[in-house]
Amino acid sequence: MRRLFGFIVTVGALALAGLVGFSLVNSWLNPEPLTIENVDGRPVITATQPALTPFSFELDNSGYDISYPQCKGELPSKFVGYAIIGLNGGKPFSENKCFQKQWDWALAKDAVAVYINTADPGDESPVRYGKKIAKDTLKRLNKHDIKTGTPVWLDVETYNTWSGADRAVQVLTELAIDLTAAGYPVGIYAPPVHWFEITGNANVGMPLWLAIGPYPDVESGVVAAKAACNENAFGGKAPDMVQFVATVDGVALDRNIICTSPVGLVAPTS
Numbered sequence: 001m002r003r004l005f006g007f008i009v010t011v012g013a014l015a016l017a018g019l020v021g022f023s024l025v026n027s028w029l030n031p032e033p034l035t036i037e038n039v040d041g042r043p044v045i046t047a048t049q050p051a052l053t054p055f056s057f058e059l060d061n062s063g064y065d066i067s068y069p070q071c072k073g074e075l076p077s078k079f080v081g082y083a084i085i086g087l088n089g090g091k092p093f094s095e096n097k098c099f100q101k102q103w104d105w106a107l108a109k110d111a112v113a114v115y116i117n118t119a120d121p122g123d124e125s126p127v128r129y130g131k132k133i134a135k136d137t138l139k140r141l142n143k144h145d146i147k148t149g150t151p152v153w154l155d156v157e158t159y160n161t162w163s164g165a166d167r168a169v170q171v172l173t174e175l176a177i178d179l180t181a182a183g184y185p186v187g188i189y190a191p192p193v194h195w196f197e198i199t200g201n202a203n204v205g206m207p208l209w210l211a212i213g214p215y216p217d218v219e220s221g222v223v224a225a226k227a228a229c230n231e232n233a234f235g236g237k238a239p240d241m242v243q244f245v246a247t248v249d250g251v252a253l254d255r256n257i258i259c260t261s262p263v264g265l266v267a268p269t270s
Helices: 001-027 099-105 127-142 165-179 190-199 218-228
Strands: 043-044 063-066 082-086 111-117 151-153 186-191 203-205 208-214 241-248 251-258
Touching: 082 099, 082 251, 099 111, 111 127, 151 165, 165 186, 165 190, 186 190, 190 251, 208 218, 208 251, 218 241, 218 251
Parallel strands: 043 203, 063 082, 082 111, 111 151, 151 186, 186 208, 208 241
Antiparallel strands: 063 251, 241 251
């Protein structure tokens, strides 16, 4: 009888352990969806930003952003105040193979930031996928010795795969939460039409970087960018920074104008 009782207890304990283990694995693979605040019927993508690095000088309000498409070309020689470099190679988990060269070039400017291309193929829980992108991003930031306080912009465009607005909001929110918790300020970059299609025009509760497209020269691009600073772009707010495309040194490059204070948009290099 004692042996039978002991056998029953052992089987019961093993079954309980199996159920607990299954529950833990399932919660890891399929974490609960985030509770997202809504304003005016639209979700808000936001996260608590870390302490921001102040500026002790007036930053030259002109900048470039470059990434893997510029790997084979010469880096711009005309000095600007800040530079923003693409950390990955166009999609999550890919590599910008010339990032270190571009980052070293950027560090010669007065301020810097990085951006990452984002996506959601829909293969797993959106929260888990957001966590995976964040983990990969933090690994790359550490590899290149990019200090905390350096802003990380989330590039949201239809060139990559997305699987519905509700999922996109979850992926981007989890990604922002994990990066800010690690000490990196986060903002959103997008062309308005892309943002509408991907998120259903979710509200943006963090810095916003607006893309307005190509202009025939830098001067006309600057005029248009400054005008865009004063208008609601998408996500329920006016932009904090505006990107336009113009020809510099014979090459079409992304140029940028900051609309507000640079704090939280780029970080001083010294």
